[in-house]
Amino acid sequence: MVSLNRVVMQKSSREIIRALEPEKLDVAEISGKWGRQFPFKSYRQYRYPQYDICAGPFPAEADTAPEFDLILANQVWEHLDRPYAATQNVRTMLRDGGYFWLAVPFFIPYHGAPTDNSRWSARGLTNLLIEAGFEETAIHAEQWGNRNAALRNLEQKWPPRYEKGSDSLANEPHMPVCAWAIAQKT
Known part of the structure; x- marks a missing residue:
């Protein structure tokens, strides 16, 4: 099913990541498997609760040099108790020049797994990344949504399955359903 x-x-995100030449990247993904579609040089998953990104960088050894060129977090940040920390x-875990990509919902129902704590627009993601130490000029954020998608999110069967031909993919900037960003550590 495609939501x-x-x-x-x-x-949009596949295009962004393909432009980074994935076959040259050492990658970590936080609590997801979205990144398995790319031919990365190396790929590691860190899943909650074994790894809690709020508690500290992975691996836990404080003196370990950053080892990732890209860190992915797809639909995770809304579940974190301390997303700024x-x-x-994440920034600590990146090599200089490395990237952090994340995607989050904006207008969808509550979905505790185990908790559901926050929502961001593209502007909100930019602010989050700046607060964490990324330079504003090294951040690219987008958002998408429309009234149809928002209404479909209110249906009892959630998430809404994409129905090609009847679901519009037109973007209404003032009706975000999801947002995503990529930030480079400079």
Whole structure:
């Protein structure tokens, strides 16, 4: 099933990551598996609760040099109790010149797994990344949504399945359903 909420975000994000030449990147993904679609040089998953990005960088050894060129977090940050600390921890784990990509919902129902704590627009993600130490000029953030997708998110069967031909993918900037960003550590 392809969720209506993720169609535009996934297409845009795949283009962003392909432009980074994934076969040259050492990658970590936090509590997800979205990154398995790319031919990365190396790929590691860090899943909660074994690893809690709010508690500190992975690996836990404080004297370990940053080892990742890219860290992915797809639909995770809304579940974190301390997203600002987590974002700072991600920055610590990146090599100089490395990237952090994240995607989050904005207008969707509560979905505790185990908790559901926050929402961000593209502007909100930019602010989060700046607060964590990323330079504003090294951040690219987008958002997508429209009234149809917002209404579909209110249906009892959630998430809404994308129905090609009947679901519009037009963007209404003042009706975000999801947002995503990539930030480079300079």
